[in-house]
Amino acid sequence: MSLFNPLPVTRRPTKQEIQHLYHLFLKTSKAFSNYNFREYFLRKAKHDFEQRNKLTEDKDIINSYNQALKDYAVLKRQSAISQMYKFDQNVVEANPLFHHHQIKDD
Amino acid sequence: MQATTPTDPRVLDVMLNFFTGLYGNPHSRTHAYGWETDIEVEKARKHIADVINADPKEIIFTSGATESNNMCIKGVPRFYKSTKKHIITAQTEHKCILNSARHLQDEGFEVTYLPVKPDGLVDLELLEKSIRKDTCLVSIMSVNNEIGVVQPIEEIGRICKKHKVYFHSDCAQAYGKIPLDVNKMNIDLMSISSHKIYGPKGMGAVYVRRRPRVRLDPIITGGGQERGLRSGTLAPPLIAGFGEAARLMMEEYDYDSSHISKLSNKLKNALLSIEHTTLNGSPEHHYPGCVNISFAYIEGESLLMALKDIALSSGSACTSASLEPSYVLHALGKDDALAHSSIRFGLGRFTTEDEVDYVIDAITHRVDFLRELSPLWEMVKEGIDLDTIEWSGH
Numbered sequence: 001m002s003l004f005n006p007l008p009v010t011r012r013p014t015k016q017e018i019q020h021l022y023h024l025f026l027k028t029s030k031a032f033s034n035y036n037f038r039e040y041f042l043r044k045a046k047h048d049f050e051q052r053n054k055l056t057e058d059k060d061i062i063n064s065y066n067q068a069l070k071d072y073a074v075l076k077r078q079s080a081i082s083q084m085y086k087f088d089q090n091v092v093e094a095n096p097l098f099h100h101h102q103i104k105d106d
Numbered sequence: 107m108q109a110t111t112p113t114d115p116r117v118l119d120v121m122l123n124f125f126t127g128l129y130g131n132p133h134s135r136t137h138a139y140g141w142e143t144d145i146e147v148e149k150a151r152k153h154i155a156d157v158i159n160a161d162p163k164e165i166i167f168t169s170g171a172t173e174s175n176n177m178c179i180k181g182v183p184r185f186y187k188s189t190k191k192h193i194i195t196a197q198t199e200h201k202c203i204l205n206s207a208r209h210l211q212d213e214g215f216e217v218t219y220l221p222v223k224p225d226g227l228v229d230l231e232l233l234e235k236s237i238r239k240d241t242c243l244v245s246i247m248s249v250n251n252e253i254g255v256v257q258p259i260e261e262i263g264r265i266c267k268k269h270k271v272y273f274h275s276d277c278a279q280a281y282g283k284i285p286l287d288v289n290k291m292n293i294d295l296m297s298i299s300s301h302k303i304y305g306p307k308g309m310g311a312v313y314v315r316r317r318p319r320v321r322l323d324p325i326i327t328g329g330g331q332e333r334g335l336r337s338g339t340l341a342p343p344l345i346a347g348f349g350e351a352a353r354l355m356m357e358e359y360d361y362d363s364s365h366i367s368k369l370s371n372k373l374k375n376a377l378l379s380i381e382h383t384t385l386n387g388s389p390e391h392h393y394p395g396c397v398n399i400s401f402a403y404i405e406g407e408s409l410l411m412a413l414k415d416i417a418l419s420s421g422s423a424c425t426s427a428s429l430e431p432s433y434v435l436h437a438l439g440k441d442d443a444l445a446h447s448s449i450r451f452g453l454g455r456f457t458t459e460d461e462v463d464y465v466i467d468a469i470t471h472r473v474d475f476l477r478e479l480s481p482l483w484e485m486v487k488e489g490i491d492l493d494t495i496e497w498s499g500h
């Protein structure tokens with residue numbers, strides 16, 4: 001975690017930095033207590049970083065990384081709030097028979 | 107359809123700024139807090155306008171699509187009442203349109219309620235023929251909330267323009283979900299709801315064209331805010347949340363659309379492969395986030411029992427299956443029995459594929475089980491045509 005610098009970058013981030021940020025997105029998304037939000041943000045993080053990995057221009061990579069930092073700050077606040085208010089589990093979430101499509105990556 | 111949608115956490119994040127630090131009155135220009143809030147309100151107005159290619163000045167904030175619909179249906183005819191006294195709408199419109207139109211009839215206006223074709227679409231020839239010299243407004247929704255049918259809005263706009271009548275569209279279910287352009291489609295007034303796009307409830311807007319200017323009698327009068335069309339101090343937290351929700355609809359349009367289409371196809375294909383099931387409404391002119399299916403020889407209520415747990419315990423849209431005696435399905439010519447055995451499913455940004463699998467599994471088993479218990483089903487299986495039977499009571 002100490003590796004992580006939440007300040008906007010002006011130079012191209014390294015592959016490791018991007019990968020690290022991706023893992024923070026997964027970890028933070030998983031912390032949502034609400035099933036539907038958790039699944040959505042996991043799916044979305046996976047998609048967004050796949051798109052990011054296709055970028056080639058330095059400028060695009062820097063902008064995209066800086067946007068991701070902002071999105072991460074929102075995600076972090078909201079997953080923390082989500083944990084303060086817990087409601088009943090969704091039946092699908094409670095039933096392991098229906099966990100075919102969950103993102104298991106870590 | 108989406109009875110409602112959960113508030114997106116990213117929307118909540120924007121709103122929380124206003125409940126904590128940004129508390130100014132957006133109308134008070136003498137105070138720094140007021141300016142800040144005002145800037146945020148105008149930013150939101152722009153996000154909302156951008157989705158439909160409107161000018162921000164044409165967006166009036168309201169408490170939701172119900173209020174916007176009331177404003178348009180009552181306000182436009184009342185303003186032009188010295189020369190016009192007729193409006194046209196359709197039988198499958200939302201209750202807040204139909205009841206506002208009834209109210210107008212009490213005031214002496216005349217209303218044509220267009221029937222729809224069996225696929226739920228408005229007959230354009232009939233619409234054109236129904237326009238009279240004293241018609242001032244045509245109101246047709248874009249996406250139907252029960253069956254997801256998408257009306258030919260651009261063609262309707264063209265007809266209205268040709269005959270110089272104003273065109274209002276209730277876009278509560280369409281805004282941000284299908285492409286809408288007020289200029290390309292000749293829409294003069296549009297109703298929008300925030301809670302159908304993952305924004306806060308109790309919030310909405312009405313688009314009112316400025317060039318050429320559309321006039322209407324306001325329902326709420328007072329300090330003259332919102333171009334005098336809707337007085338009252340604005341609600342910055344709700345507006346900023348609504349604005350962020352609109353911005354996200356644009357940003358996530360492709361991603362959301364492909365997710366919803368994929369789930370919708372999976373659900374439709376699986377449920378329609380069960381014998382004696384039909385999709386209600388046109389399959390071509392259809393918004394995939396709203397799937398309405400009839401299950402013959404089954405009582406919808408018993409079927410809903412199978413979905414009760416998912417409906418009760420999840421915030422997801424997939425759960426908004428519901429069972430009202432449907433005037434919309436009747437307008438499509440469905441008989442009572444089919445209208446009673448129909449279920450609608452809403453799919454949205456936060457619906458998961460696992461939920462869709464669950465629903466498919468639950469419905470398939472329940473349909474089998476219920477049909478096994480049904481004497482009607484036994485006769486169908488034996489090849490007896492139920493329509494030829496005379497059901498007499500002895």
Ligand SMILES: Cc1ncc(COP(=O)(O)O)c(C=O)c1O
Nearest residue numbers: 170171172200251276278279299
């Ligand atoms: C088509 C349609 N119009 C109007 C409304 C009313 O919107 P609101 O809840 O914002 O008043 C709804 C939703 O309930 C709707 O689906």
